[in-house]
């Protein structure tokens with residue numbers, strides 16, 4: 213039969229072996245040991261300050277908790293399923309070390325506020341790590357945008373060549389996405405960094421706890437205002453999972469572009485050997501697996517968000533054991549986002565850009581057709597009309613296997629008599645890019661301005 217439980221008082225019989233395994237969270241919430249011990253230390257200190265426990269007892273508990281932290285950190289302590297979860301495991305070890313007074317640590321506390329605290333502290337730490345990695349990715353993007361400044365590539369809509377853009381401008385689009393991701397993580401951190409301790413099981417506690425000082429000691433910005441909400445709320449975890457999902461969406465789009473840009477068909481860039489793998493049968497293959505896996509792992513980040521939202525949707529207040537299912541999605545998304553940010557930084561840093569291929573790709577596909585229409589519009593032709601005339605010119609080119617720049621002035625004039633020699637310049641690639649200097653545009657001056665702004669941040 214299983215060992216005696218901390219809550220075993222009202223039970224006549226032991227727990228079924230299957231139930232013990234089925235309900236245990238220690239195999240995964242062991243990850244929370246640092247947060248759990250930090251929360252317990254802050255709680256014990258406060259119990260001492262408030263004379264809810266004799267000072268000396270509180271001090272012994274704190275010292276023993278510090279010892280347990282070291283035991284776990286050095287791999288000297290292992291836990292088993294009968295201990296249920298990290299909270300019980302730490303408390304049991306504490307009681308082994310200090311005897312009966314270990315049982316006083318849980319005064320004025322419940323696992324329900326304890327687990328909410330642990331997860332909040334854990335997320336705070338993970339978010340700080342993710343923010344650092346997001347910064348790294350941002351820096352790499354800026355460095356490459358600076359280095360490739362002036363390189364022209366086709367911009368696409370519907371995956372059809374649309375208008376020429378600076379490659380730097382395209383890269384900086386990702387920078388904008390990742391800086392919004394930063395904002396989302398910072399917001400998630402702000403929401404997570406509030407202490408639920410003192411909520412007890414759900415109704416608050418009969419002991420004169422000093423909730424604020426515990427929060428302060430843990431570096432939190434405040435305390436949860438409603439004890440029922442404090443133990444029922446997992447919005448903060450959903451915020452985190454949403455921030456992860458959106459970041460993964462951005463990483464996935466970047467990865468997708470790297471996959472096809474590095475294909476033989478595009479050849480816009482090549483990825484370093486160190487970041488690719490080969491095929492077991494086709495000797496010529498060099499596959500962009502890192503980019504593909506980042507794209508692929510986006511699925512689990514989305515799944516984790518939906519998973520938590522679904523766990524929570526039908527739960528009556530306050531704590532229900534269903535909520536134990538919050539942890540694995542959160543742990544998985546945190547790990548996934550971190551490793552994918554590391555991979556993305558390597559890809560951005562390692563890619564070799566083929567300037568010639570990019571420019572050559574701008575030659576076909578009538579990329580400056582909009583510029584021709586704009587040219588006519590500047591001559592006073594209403595834009596709609598200019599659009600139609602240009603459309604007919606493109607059709608003519610297609611029928612005759614010509615590019616816009618292959619047309620003679622005579623041919624062009626046959627579509628509109630106002631077209632003059634200066635049209636050559638108007639439909640040139642460099643001119644097309646150069647003119648788009650409105651704020652946020654791809655013109656070299658606009659891109660330079662934004663690049664400098666971002667570098668200053």
Ligand code: ARG
Pocket residue numbers: 237241296297323324327531533535536537
């Ligand atoms: N292992 C539990 C969880 O992760 C801790 C809280 C358990 N509380 C309870 N009343 N059973 O949610």
